Amino acid sequence: MGLGLAASLLFRRPETLLSAPFPQFFFSQIKYRGGEWDPNPQFVEAIIEELELRTSIDGSKERRITTLSDPDLFFYPFLYMAGKYEFEPFTQQEREILKQFLTFGGFLFAEDTMGAKGFGFDQSFRNEMKKILPNHELKRLLPDHSVYRSFYLIESIGGRQKVNPYLEGITIDNWTPVIYSQNDLSGAWSKDRFGKWVNECMPGGEPQRSSAFKAGINIIVYSFTSDYKKDLIHHPFIKRRQNL
């Protein structure tokens, strides 16, 4: 009976936790149809540990798996979507929900863990974004974007792989509700249950992994603070440090 209880706790379905109240930060990962929706199942723990160690954000290591038809979707502070391969197109209803979510303050971080431009997940994701937000383009976020300075001052984005040294995003007014990476950040964050890195970071090795963690923390902090770092009071400090 004791083993049974332990097993049920170890292998419990994350979906069963949805009715519980929400901690301040947690990943809500979209489970979509087709492709591979969960390429790095062990990415959460390390980034949450790093987040709690470096910042004042209280995070949960409990990942929530959700779908676009989930009625609680709008209460998830940080929607995460990853994949390697092409996936089935969203239904019109799903597109409408995601459009409403993103237009009115929701946040989505998506990553192509394969890093093949124009193929697989990248192709499907870009197509969907065009359909969901046709008037807003997914494009490179320039170096002065708040996401590069929300916690760390970042000049280049690391990851398991280094496809793009930058992030892409869709910006509506002064808020970027969609941030997209092809560097497989979650691959760089993934640790097995014995604490070993699951993936090697190529070609930059550990500095590239460290850069991936910084990018992850900046993206999470950005999702909570928006363009806070664009406030005038930050300008002289940031400029001085960039010139050091």
Next chain:
Amino acid sequence: MNWTPVFPLWLIVILLCLGLAAVVVQYGLVRRRLGSSRAVMISLLRLGVILLLILFALNPSAIRRKEYKVSSPIAVLLDSSQSMGLPAGTRKGSRLEEAKALLLHGEKSLLKSLAERYEVRLYAVGDSMKALDGRELSSLKASERQVDLGEALKSLGREKSLAILLSDGNLNWEENGSSTLPLIAVPVGDTGDYKDILIKDIKAPGLAFRGREVLIHVTIKSYGYTGLTIPVLLKEGNRLLTAKNVTINKTSDEITLPLSFIPEELGSHHLSVSIPPQFGESLASNNSANLSIKVVKDKIRILMVSGNPSMNYRFMRMAFKNDPSIDLLSFVILRTPSGILNVPIQEQSLIPFPVETIFSKELNSFDLVIFDNFSYELYFKPDYLKAVRDFVREGGSFSMIGGPNLFDSYAGTPIEDLLPIRLTGKRDYHRDSPLEVRLSHAGTTHPITRLSPEEKENARLWQEMPPLDGVNSLEPKNSGTVLLESNERTSRPILSVGSFGKGRVLVLATDYSWKWYMGMVAKGKGNWAYLRLMERMVRWLTRDPSLDPVQITMPERAGAVGQEIGVRIKLRENDRSSHPKGTISLSVFNPDGLKQMSQLKTTGHSDEYVGSFFPEKEGTYKIKVDTEFGLLEEALTIAKHGEGLDGAPHPERLKMIAASTGGKFLTRGDDLLKEMESYVGGNRNRFIEERTLPIWSRWYALTIILFLLAMEWYLRRRWGMI
């Protein structure tokens, strides 16, 4: 004699002929029985009746004419405005006394001479026109604020044939062609001796923004001080705000001078512009003028300190940034002092929290301070909390937003004094099962939680709000007002408000209010409810007039002593449904603080009223409007006697007015009586009264007919015919 037949003439002739024929036939018949003499007598009587009837058919009437002789009516108008109380010139006495002397004194006074020839009516013209008799003329004073001559002539109408005006020319005249009455203008006062400097006009905005320059344009006019340099002072009470020198280049010159200052304090400011009286000035009361300016916030400045990056911070920030009238300065504690930074400083975007600068120097530049899930202990000296308390006491606003970091550390600090809730000193944050909220009784009408004007719609809206995942368990204070509470058996305050000193305080005991935003978006109802709630929280806290239950609109032009002052009062639209009639009252207090008579009337609109009063003295009047939702107080400056008065005689103006009415301007050598001859002829007018007296309607006409018929009947009976 006049004839107006009641029938056509031909019909009367036929009737006459028939009558005569009947008489002849009757004569023949009667003569056979009674003989000719008796027949003649009876026939004559009958003939008399017929002739009288024919005569009445011709309707004769008598005309009586009577001739009358009357004097021409003339009006003598005496200017009784304030400027007529000024010295007439080197001669002793005022201009009004000069005018009175002209009318009453001398061997044969002008008024007496006029009365001999004309029908004279004497009037004093001022704010209104008043008929005078001889005694009233002697006691007449120059106290009226202004004279509208056009209106006065119009009211005299066509009854008078001429008007004579005795004035110094300081009167209002708009030539509109409506006056048909010729005016003979008799000037009083001497232009040559008049010396004065006056503030003729002030142009200032009624509303100014704190910290922004206010520009006031002052128009100065002078008589007789050419070449003099004078100071113009702008003061608030005894405090000098600014001063400028101005040089008078030529007499009767008007100079417009800009004066500016930067208001630092909110509210109504009562200012004065003045010029020190100069030697030999005829009138000193027009050397100063008062004005009122209401200073409001340009932007609502908010200082927000957040204990950590959070959804609550992001959504509140979004709401504040969405409002162009809000200037937000926020600090988010991105890392705690125990946190480890693994990078050199040039790779960090963190900035030091300038606690010292903000809380000891800059605090008063903000309107609202928000602690959002912020625990002070690691960042603050307790002195800064004292500074926050003093800031609120002096009129600042303070808000605490809940979360796990909040409240436990504030027990026993100066912050505890000002909060509308009681602190337990324990960790009281719960993030267990989602908690629904409901409006309290006070919350149903409070401007913060009144998101919809309709009460039922508002209640429905709050019922639809999603439950909160994390709340701080608090206890209400008697001094506070709970607007939102948890929907459970023993309710807990979620949104509470209160006052401390001159400031306002709000506590929102949750870090999950952002769910009200996303929850309503998920239901397809948009984000307006959350944005409105945030906007109203800020505006209520900072006493923004747009949320005042009552709004008072002051008159555009400053009023003066004795004039009726009207103010427009409007109840806020959102309170209309719950505002019972008859719960609004108006009180007016004079500069001595004494309540004075005032009236409050309804207008055609249910939520609009007009208040009025007659100020009896100059100074600042307080106007208080009291409703069940609160009290609003405004102040109004009433100009003193003579303020803005241009007292110089203006004979050229009289000349122009006389010419435009077809009358004449009299110089001192002219003979008024002689001049009047050419307008009214000097003689008495004649008219004839003609009266028509109808004859047939007289009683004796009927009596004669009856008498003739009775005689005929009598003779016939006597002579045996009946």
